[in-house]
Amino acid sequence: MIGILTGSIIGLVLGKKVEIIKPLGDIFLNLLFTSVIPLIFFAIASSIANIEQMGKFGKVMGSMLLVFAFTTLLSAFLMILGVKLFPIVDNLNLTMAENPSGKIPTFGEQATQLLTTTDFYELLSRKSMLALIIFSILVGTATLKAGKAGEKFKDFINAGNEVFKWVISLIMKAAPIGLGTYFAYLIGVFGPELFGSYAHSLALYYCFCLIYFFVMFSFYAWIAGGNRAVKSYWSNNVLPSLTALGTCSSVATIPANMEAAENMGVSKSISDVTIPLGATLHKDGSSIGSVIKIGLVFAIFGKNLSGIDVVFTTLGVAVLTSIVEGGIPNGGYIGELFIVTAFRLPIEALSVLMVMATLIDPMATLLNATGDTVAAMMISRITEGKNWVNHKLTVDA
Template sequence: MKFKFGLLPRIFVAIALGVVVGSFAPEWMARVFATFNSLFGNFLNFIVPLIILGFIAPGIAQLGKGSGKLLGLATAFAYISTIIAGIIAFFAATTILPKFMNGKTLTGVADPESALATSFITLELPPVFGVMSALILAFLLGIGMASTGSKTMLSFFDEFQAIIEKTISNVIIPLLPFHIFGIFANMAYGGAVAKILSLFAIVFIMIIALHWIMLMLQYTTAGSLNKKNPLMLLKTMLPAYFTALGTQSSAATIPVTLRQARKTGTNERVADFTVPLFATIHLSGSMITLVSCAIGVLMLTGGMPTFGSFFPFMMMLGVTMIAAPGVPGGAVMAAIGLLQSMLGFDQTMVALMIALYMAQDSFGTATNVTGDGALAMIVDRFSGENKVLKSDNI
């Protein structure tokens, strides 16, 4: 029997090697890693809108008259999950953090990006259109093909999807471990993460615990509705979690998330439609991180967070974050305007927020994409679609 070194162990090896090599790498070597990350990251930014268009448009069309219902269900469940995550984070943070953050100050916190190695070259590879444009276009074309019964366009998008899937399986997935290695090597070289986490250790631990509580809630719900073991379902989705942990990008993890979601027994057409969509609109992990970090920053600066001020912030944040998916740190960048206008953050507080968030961004992203698998199962359960895929011993 031939031994197969799967994606998950490759990701573990990439993370471990990245930390070790980055800790001792000279500057020129760190810049080599940064150069690869830059080129591969630009390629991902280019192809992500095409992935969204290639999967969502034919997915809606193939679901026919049920596409409108499926889109409504997916959007509603994603938003509800994101808001619930924010509420859980608020009450946990306001209960736990005051017991541990007395006496902490803003002194000594630096910009986490300043110490990282830079790329030797800068190659711009702008996408054909943005993520939001891809989503709207996919909805428009998919619903249009479903309502008109267009076979010609559906055939085109089926072939377009096949091309995208080839690119994913032959280019993106094989290179992901190298990309993860480069990211962790660069972080270890800059020493940024260690400096930040030493000051915010309790915040970090609390956020990770809340992420896993949210995942257990999501998979318990999905497992109960589908009469499957939630722990086995969560285990099936772990490759997506660790891929996102390294890439810090929900969009870059779409191929892995999609593959694992199909293994849970989710209808293949429903998975093809919901997973790319959820990568953009389901942000429960990022919500937990942002709410917890914002409360921590407020407490560090003497503020007293209230649910009355945070609930409208969370409601708006659940929509605003959609504008910046797939980009490491994109959620906190999208949230800056709300932090300033709704919570009264000044420049110092915003800088601290960015530093704290960036140190934990990958964990929030990993929670986002892992939860996508549970939501895909929930949507599938309520969509009325007949199962075309069966679970393998789940």
């Protein structure tokens, strides 16, 4: 927190000159990215391989998809109501540049690139997160099915899981410098733009997200385990929140989230699957961001965000966008293509959407990342019963 506060002050004082120290933040983030990819593989594969019964894994997965879909749809619907109550007015007067490629990939092409890779080595890139997760689930399931023949391999992935947790722990010792530098960069470079032509839309987005962050996440935690779960959630949510804001990356926040989930009392069999999957599939902030971006371009092109068909299309786009957006800085640009395609907007709209995506990225990542831990609490409630929150307290005692 001292590092982040210092970085924020430096960003305010130096402005765009602060870009000179950005490489320090890049080094920290690159170290996290290179380590978190093998961590995701070992965490998911070992977690599934150690499940005693496949039925339990199916129950966890089913509960996870239910919780993810519920919160994503609810967040988008509430933002639609927000846009209706506080309509966005076109005061940008921007000259929009055309998309350099001029080509929008088809849905099938985007789905293929999202779910699979053409070679094994491509799985090791954070650009192929969902493909890596699918592969990790297959490896973990195959190890479980192999029984005694797969014991040595299970020992290997269990050991890999423990080793890379330590690797992440060592890297996170540089967090005060890395996160502080990124906060300085975000405030110094993007701070002035927050009060420019996009101020109206950004004010609506940031105010709504702050309310959603404190009110809805508290409500979700309360559903999961009552007042004790609410207190546990917020007392362990500081580091994940600061990491998400500073790095603008759900992937970089995975290690902090996994530690926080464990401290909240979520069992490893749930957190080791839910947190990595959530970084890719569960993004309330991106869902809300899709709605505000749709409202903005609708205002620019004179379209109305009304009608059952438009509302349902908006909800569908919000859910799809929250799934396809990568958990990396500015990973949401593929989502902008969905918006343009779904509403048949001019290709020039991409420039406005991309600028907006960059400006909302910190707050979107905050909701995306920290929403995974409260989702893990809700999944624990469904799969382990209402007394799951007392388990850790009993163990600690």
